[in-house]
Amino acid sequence: MTTRLARKPADSRFALKRDxxxxxxxxxxxxxxxxxxxxxxxxxxxxxxDAALYYYVRNKEELVYQCYLRAxxxxxxxxxxxVSDGGNGFDQVRRYLRYHVEIxxxxxxxxxxxxxxxxxxxxxxxEVLALSxxxxxxxxxxxxxxxxxxxxxxxxxxxxxNAIMGALNWIPKWFHGDATIAQNIVDEFPHILxxxxxx
Amino acid sequence: MTTRLARKPADSRFALKRDxxxxxxxxxxxxxxxxxxxxxxxxxxxxxxDAALYYYVRNKEELVYQCYLRAxxxxxxxxxxxVSDGGNGFDQVRRYLRYHVEIxxxxxxxxxxxxxxxxxxxxxxxEVLALSxxxxxxxxxxxxxxxxxxxxxxxxxxxxxNAIMGALNWIPKWFHGDATIAQNIVDEFPHILxxxxxx
DNA sequence: CAAAAAATTTAATCCAGATTAAAATAATGG
DNA sequence: CCATTATTTTAATCTGGATTAAATTTTTTG
Numbered sequence: 001m002t003t004r005l006a007r008k009p010a011d012s013r014f015a016l017k018r019d020x021x022x023x024x025x026x027x028x029x030x031x032x033x034x035x036x037x038x039x040x041x042x043x044x045x046x047x048x049x050d051a052a053l054y055y056y057v058r059n060k061e062e063l064v065y066q067c068y069l070r071a072x073x074x075x076x077x078x079x080x081x082x083v084s085d086g087g088n089g090f091d092q093v094r095r096y097l098r099y100h101v102e103i104x105x106x107x108x109x110x111x112x113x114x115x116x117x118x119x120x121x122x123x124x125x126x127e128v129l130a131l132s133x134x135x136x137x138x139x140x141x142x143x144x145x146x147x148x149x150x151x152x153x154x155x156x157x158x159x160x161x162n163a164i165m166g167a168l169n170w171i172p173k174w175f176h177g178d179a180t181i182a183q184n185i186v187d188e189f190p191h192i193l194x195x196x197x198x199x
Numbered sequence: 200m201t202t203r204l205a206r207k208p209a210d211s212r213f214a215l216k217r218d219x220x221x222x223x224x225x226x227x228x229x230x231x232x233x234x235x236x237x238x239x240x241x242x243x244x245x246x247x248x249d250a251a252l253y254y255y256v257r258n259k260e261e262l263v264y265q266c267y268l269r270a271x272x273x274x275x276x277x278x279x280x281x282v283s284d285g286g287n288g289f290d291q292v293r294r295y296l297r298y299h300v301e302i303x304x305x306x307x308x309x310x311x312x313x314x315x316x317x318x319x320x321x322x323x324x325x326e327v328l329a330l331s332x333x334x335x336x337x338x339x340x341x342x343x344x345x346x347x348x349x350x351x352x353x354x355x356x357x358x359x360x361n362a363i364m365g366a367l368n369w370i371p372k373w374f375h376g377d378a379t380i381a382q383n384i385v386d387e388f389p390h391i392l393x394x395x396x397x398x
Numbered sequence: 399c400a401a402a403a404a405a406t407t408t409a410a411t412c413c414a415g416a417t418t419a420a421a422a423t424a425a426t427g428g
Numbered sequence: 429c430c431a432t433t434a435t436t437t438t439a440a441t442c443t444g445g446a447t448t449a450a451a452t453t454t455t456t457t458g
Contacts, residue, residue: 013455014404035234036318038445050446052406060446115314115372119235159387162373163366170365173314188358196395212425213434237415249416251436259416 018056021046026067026112030172034064034116065124067112072131074103074111079138089146090197096142097168097190104171105182113172136161146197153199164193217255220245225266225311229371233263233315264323266311271330273302273310278337288345289396295341296367296389303370304381312371335360345396352398363392 024045028037039050039060057063082096104111117128140161146152167189175181223244227236238249238259256262281295303310316327339360345351366388374380 017405032317033234033315034232036315039447040445048405049407051408051448054447055405113314115312116232116235118231155391156383156387159383160391162369163388163391166366166369166372167362168365169369169372170361173365173368174361184355184358188355189362192354192359192362192395194395196391196393216435238417239415247435248437250418250438253417254435 014056021053021056022063022067022070023110025063026070026110026172029064029067029112029115030110031176034119039063061119061121061124064112064116065120065128068114068117068120068128069131071111071114072128072135074108075100075135076131078103079135079142083138083142088149088151089142089144090151090194090199092142093139093146093152093197094190094194096139097164097193098186100168101171101185101189104168105175105185110172110177113169136165139165143197147199150199152197155197160197167193213255220252220255221262221266221269222309224262225269225309225371228263228266228311228314229309230375233318238262260318260320260323263311263315264319264327267313267316267319267327268330270310270313271327271334273307274299274334275330277302278334278341282337282341287348287350288341288343289350289393289398291341292338292345292351292396293389293393295338296363296392297385299367300370300384300388303367304374304384309371309376312368335364338364342396346398349398351396354396359396366392 021042025037025042028041028045031037032041039053042063043050043053053063057066078096078099081099082092085092085095087095103109114128114132117125117132120128140157143152143155143157143160147154147157171185171189175185220241224236224241227240227244230236231240238252241262242249242252252262256265277295277298280298281291284291284294286294302308313327313331316324316331319327339356342351342354342356342359346353346356370384370388374384
């Protein structure tokens with residue numbers, strides 16, 4: 001018990017391997033679904049044994065939880081950058097979209113689709129839901145700023161947010177790492193998802 | 200063995216109950232995820248025992264499979280109606296969107312999110328994938344007709360299709376039956392998802 | 399190089415939830 | 429009503445994959 005918990009939080013060897021594991025897990029979950037991927041599937045991708053994963057994570061539930069935290073982080077990061085870039089509401093939205101897809105299809109990916117939030121344990125579920133709602137709220141606020149400053153046409157921000165987020169969240173369902181398509185997504189998605197907003 | 204298979208295909212008592220079961224299953228799967236829903240969860244919603252479900256379906260895999268067939272059918276139906284309504288490409292797209300969301304949030308719903316296709320057995324998986332691809336292809340063709348007839352602006356139809364389908368497919372993740380919101384979706388989504396296409 | 403700590407594996411358990419078989423109840427048709 | 433078929437339940441079994449403990453190998457460090 002002087003093992004994991006005794007570590008410095010910043011132990012990079014551990015953190016790096018753990019991050020590789022989370023990516024592998026996200027990949028499997030997105031491909032084969034939660035139920036369809038066993039710990040062995042994830043371990044195989046890393047050249048490890050299923051039991052080895054327990055060195056990094058308490059159990060499968062926590063593996064999912066960590067994947068979702070990571071996914072939420074990616075969204076928040078894109079949002080933060082877009083906001084700090086300034087500009088009018090429309091520009092911020094478009095930048096957010098670009099940053100988010102760039103991260104998703106880039107080497108930070110794959111990002112897990114949050115399909116199994118309800119099967120997380122209550123504390124984890126609540127935390128992830130809170131992060132998720134917070135992100136949606138920030139996006140809706142961004143849309144409202146755009147409407148206020150005249151760069152975005154009047155619209156139902158809740159529904160518009162749901163539509164755009166859905167399109168983003170679905171990407172990992174059909175994108176599986178092909179570099180050409182990745183470039184395509186980055187080139188097209190920000191425009192596709194924002195062009196309808198112009199006032 | 201003179202039971203199920205001896206039935207007339209149109210035996211309405213059986214078909215109706217089975218359909219109720221598929222809706223209950225879709226509801227559970229969308230809420231709690233595939234792994235998170237046991238057959239008991241589905242049975243509880245119907246006031247039945249888990250074992251009773253086996254009267255209608257061979258096993259859990261087939262339950263999912265049937266849910267997905269039903270989801271595919273809903274999409275095809277909306278597409279068929281929109282096409283047969285005629286008009287230019289843009290009008291057809293907008294109508295397709297309206298029909299599809301109407302069905303999804305209406306009493307034909309809930310429609311299962313196809314998150315677990317890979318865990319279907321090969322024959323089923325291939326069939327569902329084929330249906331799914333066929334639907335996407337038809338939608339892309341619709342976009343191309345719109346571009347050809349000048350009602351839709353030049354765009355990458357593949358990416359645009361992916362974006363719009365993603366937004367649609369994600370709806371069951373956040374819509375859970377509230378009638379007010381259902382109306383909202385029907386009122387807003389077709390416009391939100393098509394306004395960016397105008398040429 | 400020799401502890402000590404970190405990382406992984408081997409080899410069992412363990413268990414929720416799927417599945418099955420037989421029995422019981424409900425519906426239906428003559 | 430009776431007989432037959434449809435539907436559901438009860439009460440087991442069965443099982444894949446998660447989990448655990450102990451042993452083993454690898455890495456670090458003084």
